[in-house]
Amino acid sequence: MGRRFGNDAPRKGVGLHVSGTTGDGAETGTLPADVRELFDAPNYVHLSTLRADGSPRSWVVWVGLEGDRLLICTHDSNWKAEDMRRDPRVSLSVVDLANPYRMAAIQGRVVEVRPDPDCRFMDPISMKYTSAPFPSRDPERVCFVIEAVHAGARHLDFLRHNPGPTDPHGRGS
Secondary structure, three states: OOOOOOOOOOOOOOOEEEEEEOOOOOOOOOOOHHHHHHHHOOOOEEEEEEOOOOOEEEEEEOOEEEOOEEEEEEEOOOHHHHHHHHOOEEEEEEEOOOOOOEEEEEEEEEEEEEEOOOOOOHHHHHHHHHOOOOOOOOOOEEEEEEEEEEEEEEEEOOOOOOOOOOOOOOOOO
16 A cells, blocks of 8 residues: 655655655644645645546646635636535645745645635735736635645755756757
């Protein structure tokens, strides 16, 4: 059986730092500091939802934090909203824009859906990512509130992000 992401058992290796919660007790819903830091920064987040047939569907989203809960705002008629209303299980991953070897992931559940026609929840998230309020108001906008069940972060500090030159035409060197 595979290891659950976020298991904080000691790891062997140089420069690999792992933290997390198992979701088996009092830590459920509490975000470790390094996970919180990555989700609180204006990093793009990958949200995975489940389709009706159980297959995953992924989205790049903006995320806000409210305490230890994550906020994802969207229009109520799109597929991610339909998926989360039907099945509250979600997974989120984030990579530090400044250092892609710092990453975190959360397995969670939607615990609340709030109406957001005036972008009360969306505007602070938009400010975080764009320094401006969200440009579109709509009576069908909603905010999904997600609670973490499992959460963990990794930092591969022995690697440095230093991509080699790329050919703009996609050819090898």
